[in-house]
Amino acid sequence: GVVEACLLHMLKRRAAGFLRTDKVAALFTKVGKTCAIAGDVCKKVQELQQQVESRKNQPNGQEPLKRQGSTTSKTPVLTPQAIKHIWVRTALIEKVLDKIVQYIVDNCSKYYEKEALLADPVCGPILASLLVGPCALEYTKLKTADHYWTDPSADELVQRHRIHGVHGRQDSPSKRPALGIRKRHSSGSTSEDRFAASAREYVESLHQNSRTHLLYGKNNVLVQPKDDLEAIPGYLSLHQSADSLTLKWTPNQLMNGTLGDSE
DSSP: OHHHHHHHTTBOHHHHOSSOSOHHHHHHHHHHTTOHHHHHHHHHHHHHHHHHHHHHHSGGGOOOOOOTTOOTTOOOOOOHHHHHTHHHHHHHHTTOHHHHHHHHHHTHHHHBOTTSTTTSTTHHHHHHHHTHHHHTSOOSOOOOGGGOOOOOOHHHHHHHHHHHSTTOOOOOTTSOOOOOOOOOOTTOOHHHHHHHHHHHHHHHGGGSBTTBEEEEEEEEEEEOSSTTSOOEEEEEEEEEOSSOEEEEEEEHHHHTTOOTTOO
């Protein structure tokens, strides 16, 4: 929306089109006649708009039957916001928005009044430069509310690691694999050592991820789970997320990958 506002600032009437209500579409179409990159974006937008229209015309929103396993002809689902900004959005996803804006800045006299933002010798090139960063990103996945799930427990993650690891047991699927590693005797194999190290790294990685920031960590913090049990040493860490602080504690045995059959 901000980029569109910049593109529409003091746009010449001839460039905007006399009878067109969508001035951004008129600008892209006009630029596309002399700029090949913008011309490609125009074709892609027209294809998307046709697909959206055909989707609307299907009864009850149903799509026409396709061959089994066919994914190339799947109609994209665009939100009203995406359709509203479809021109800038498509150019951004195709990683060419900065090049199109730079072309418009270089040829601003064709499209803009002298006092326009993009006609300014400083602001115009700055806008094009600012768009280089967003155009370098891959817009393949978007974070939604359901992405902010809580991390599984360390116990669960180590078990998954053992299931998929080379040393995972081939038991029946209903039986949960044991967490521990057999204690190595003097003639033990180095493969078990390597697995223990990888398991430890895997558990330690649970304490910091893309959604939380590790503020403090301390090893050998004693926790007594029950009155009749001995205190267990473990790793205590304090994490900060967007809206809360969280304390985590993991037993040292689990961190070292040597929990065995202990409960």
